[in-house]
Amino acid sequence: MGGKAKTDPVVPGRVRAAPENFLSADDIAAVSSGRRDVLRRGFAAALGLGGAVAASTIPAQARADDPDIVDLPPWSTSLGLPVAATPYGMPSRYERNLVRRQSPGLTQVGAASVAFTPLQGSFGIITPSGLHFERHHQGWMDIDPKRHRFMINGSLPGMVARPMVFTIDDLMRLPSVSRMHFLECGANTGMEWGNVAVPTVQYTHGMVSCSEFTGVELRLLLDICGADLSRGTFVLAEGADGSSMTRTIPMDLVRSGEVLVAYGQNGEMLRPENGYPLRLVVPGVQGVSWVKWLRRIELGDRPWGAKDESIHYVDLMPDGQHRQYTSIQEVKSVITTPSGGQALVGQGFHAISGLAWSGRGAVRRVDVSVDGGRNWREATLQQPVLPKCLTRFVLPWSWTGERAILQARATDETGHVQPTYRQLRAVRGTRSIYHNNAIQSWLVDPSGEVSNVQTA
Amino acid sequence: MSRPRDGVRHRIGALLVVACASLAAATALATGPFPGIGRPATEREIAAWDIDVRPDFLGLPKGAGTVEQGQEIWEAKCASCHGTFGESNQVFTPLIGGTTAADIETGRVANLRRVDYPQRTTMMKAPYVATLFDYIRRAMPWNEPKSLSDDEVYAVLAFMLNLAEIVPDDFELSDANMATVQARMPNRDGVTTAHAMWPGGGLPGSSSAPDVGGTACMSDCAGEVAIASVLPDYARPAHGNLAAQHRRIGPVRGIVTGDDDPDAIDDPSPPALKRARDAGCMACHGIANKVVGPSYADVARRYRGAADAVDQLVGRIRNGAEGVWGNLAMPAQEDVSDADAREIVAWILAGAPER
Incomplete structure (x- = not known):
């Protein structure tokens, strides 16, 4: 199917863009x-x-x-539906195209797979909970919250003075905080390490989402249990699902109060696919550490070398070594509009818009190029600009039908600048799978079609 | 009731002291900054959940299993997903393969250096035998996790290690010899923590300086821009019709790469509901709520089970009615055909489902 963008069928009343030079x-x-x-x-x-x-x-x-003006449409001439017709509101049926999707061939089994967030249609920085990307290792469960328990204990005697069990009731009674953070899978953009592999931003970057999470600071819970943080220098998080997944959590983020034992997401309880009724929030760190269906925290004095930190989620370097415990999601950005697999509806004004984030803090600036990285202009950052949170950037652009290569390049508050593919591969090769934060290129063809490309 | 003798009184006193001590511990919980939150975990509860095994074998349970026992369990419970020889039948990533006797000597899997090597098996990557034990015990079999006994976990692991030629055919793996197996793991020296992506201390070689960074150049930055990689034409339709994966409004549309209709709108309403809408019924009746007239749910409740319910209601729709549900009259709906009225009534009596 090598065809160019198929233009829309003629719609009554829509003034169609005309072909170039149709007036001599x-x-x-x-x-x-x-x-x-x-x-x-x-x-x-x-x-x-x-x-x-x-x-x-x-x-x-x-x-x-325009017949849609002069012939009054049915919604102007009839009675609408009553309140609570849909007790839990759903998007318009005209928005059905924007849903989580799998990438065909990426995985063979749905219970150990990924469903990507449709970033191509996103606005602002918050991901609707129903569109938050999914990554499960052994399927998802809808856990009865009344039967869910959360335990804190220590690896060695005395490390936690009072090993304790908490119910969800207990946790929801404690002082809570609500914070907005991005959550990115370490393997986001992993298919693109060697070459272009997938067509749209949903599949290149759709393993990042952003929510407001509500929960209790883990350090508070450790404190209630009498945890000895001079002896316990690492934390293990463990899920209650079949995989009972475990990850070692960096103590610095626990001490800073950033790590949350969360039950809330975007004003309601977590969705089952996102860990209902309890998950760990580890801001700036890859999603696999945000253990879902969290059942236990263990305090210990060494990292655990769990399956997902010694066999998977290890980054293969050119010398054949695997980097372990690579956790921080480094500075990254992507243009979401226009992006791959799209066609611009016409020439003239377009706002280039996208998302930027860094696991090391707030985004300081985003630069945008329309000529493949030769020249750059600073984009406007939409408020709020929060640490370890998605940031929306925009840059006005008038497209006059020329070929263009769109790129965005983020810089975070530590001064870390997002690398090009050339810079990234020079150090990490092409087989890492994880932590690809290279600058993304979208080629705009004179026809208006946008496609995923990588520059030399 | 007799008075307790002195000795008994003394013992009671001692018991009271013990009780007071544990009460004091409980009171500490009850009167801390968050009284009434949480409770002590019991030993059995901790034992039930704390099943992790660290690379240094902290947490490793006692037990043993042979290669032969492992093979039996493997064929019954593992081979359907992972293949008879750990090759995984192209469903999951292969577990076994790609390691050599030389790797067992050096502790580094040589094939990991080869960019042309097609796949990384679990045994090529695994630095710690303890991790394999931990993972099999907590998560396998995939559809029945935590169903293997500790001895069975040792046996399955022994079989896998034998497939990878790390242990001989007659081997019995146990908590006592795991360390000797660790010393033969092919990729035991293949991991490093020398990087800047761990936000905290305690890992050897970790640094705070990122290994890769971009350039903050603003003009005349790159040389001639050349495109090195594009999506091959054959891959264009691989993700379905991109037009049906984009919004139907806004500055862009998805390009057409397949047959799904991007404008197709599912109206899941049953035909009778559509007829009721078209006939204007919904101006006065809600499905679950009273609007002007009664809700369809109320109608269904009143008429369900009545022998002539359908005829009665069809008559009321087509001829109108008065005084049945209060003072407001139902006007005659002469434009609704008898057939349509019957379909609508049947749907109302079925509970007026919206889908």
């Missing part, structure tokens, strides 16, 4: 001198052909009345 200089002169028949011929031709010239070249007199 002579035609324009004729129009200027009052011969509108030329224009009408041209407009008819444009309708037949599809294509793109600024619609504003067509004077208002030539437009037909």
Whole structure:
């Protein structure tokens, strides 16, 4: 299917963009001198052909009345549905295209797979809970919260003075905090390490989402249990699902109060696919450490070398060594509009818009290039700009039909600048799978079609 | 009731002291900054959940299993996903393969250096035998995790180690000899923590300086821009119709790479509900709520089970009715055909499902 962007079928009342140069200089002169028949011929031709010239070249007199205005639509002439017709509100049925999707062939079994967030349609920085990406190792469960327990104990006697059990009731009674953070899988963009592999930003970058999480600081719970943090220098988090997944959590983030034992997401309880009723929140760190269905925290004096920190989630370096405990999601950004697999609806004004984030703190700036990285302009960062949270950037752009290569490059508050593929591969090769934070390139073809490319 | 003798009184006193001591511990919980939150974990509870085994074997349970026992369990419970020889039938990543006797000597899997080596098996990567034990015990078999006894876990692991030629055919793996097996793990020296991506201390070689960074250049930065990689044409339709994965409004559309109709709108309403809407019924009736007239749920409750319910209600729709549900009259709906009215009534009596 190598075809170019198929333009929309003719929709009544929609003023179609006309093909380039469909008015010759002579035609324009004729129009200027009052011969509108030329224009009408041209407009008819444009309708037949599809294509793109600024619609504003067509004077208002030539437009037909819009039937969606003059023939009143049913929603203006009938009674709407009552309140609570849908007790839990759902998106409009016209938005059904924007859903979580799997990448065909990436995995063979749905219970150990990934469903990507549709970033191509996202606004702002918060991911609707129902669109938060999914990554499960052994399927997901909808756990009865009344039967869920959370335990804290120590690896060695005395490390935790009072090993304790908490119910969800207990945890929800404690003082809580609510914070917005991104959650990115360490393997996000992993398919693109060697070459372009997938068509859209949903599949290149859709293992990042961002929510407001509500919960209790883990350090508070450790304190209640009498944890000895001079002896216990690492923390193990463990899930209650079949995989009972374990990860070693860095103590610095526990001490700083950033690590949360969370039950809330975007104002409601966590979704089952995201760990209901309890998950760990480890800001700035890859998603695998945000253990879902959290049942236990263990305090210990060495890292645990769990399956997901010695066999998976290890980054293969060119010398054949695996980097272990690579946790921080480093500075990264991607343009979401326009992005791969899209076609611009017409020439003229477009806002280039995308997302930037860093596991080391707040995004300081984002630069955008439309010429493949030769020249850059600083984008505007939309508020709020929060640490370890998605940040939305925008840059106005007028597209006049030229070929363009769009790139975004983020810099975080530590001064760390997002690398190019060349810079990244020079150090880490192409087989790491994890932690690909290279600058993404989108090629805009003169037809308006946008595709995923990598520059040399 | 007799008075306790002195000795008995003394013993009671001692018991009271013990009780007071444990009460004091409980009181500490009850009167700390968060009284009434949480309770002490029991020994059995901790034992039930604290099953992790560290690379240094902290937490390793006692037990043993032979290669031969492991093979039997493997064929019954593991081979359907992981293949008879750990090759995994192309479903999961292969477990065994890619390691050599030389790797067992050096502790580094040589194939990991080869960019042309097609796949990394678990045994090529695993630095710690303890991790394999921990993972099998907590998560396998996939659909029945935690169902193997500790001895069975030792046996399955012994079989895997034998497939990888790390232990001989007649080997019995146990808590006593795990360390000697660790010394033969092919990739035991293949991991490093010398990087800047661990936000905390305590790992050898870890640093705070990122190993890769970009360049903050603003103009005339790259040389001539060349495209090195594009999505091959054959891969364009691999993700379905991208047009059906984008919004139908806004600055962009998805390109057409398949047959799904991007504008297809599912209206899951049953035909009778559509007819009720088209006929204007919903202006006065809600499905679950009273609007002007009664809700369909209330109608269903009143008429369900009545022998002539359908005829009665069809008559009320087509001819109108008065005084049945209060003072407001139901006007005659002459435009609704008898057939349509019957379909609507049947749907109402079925509970007026919306889907």
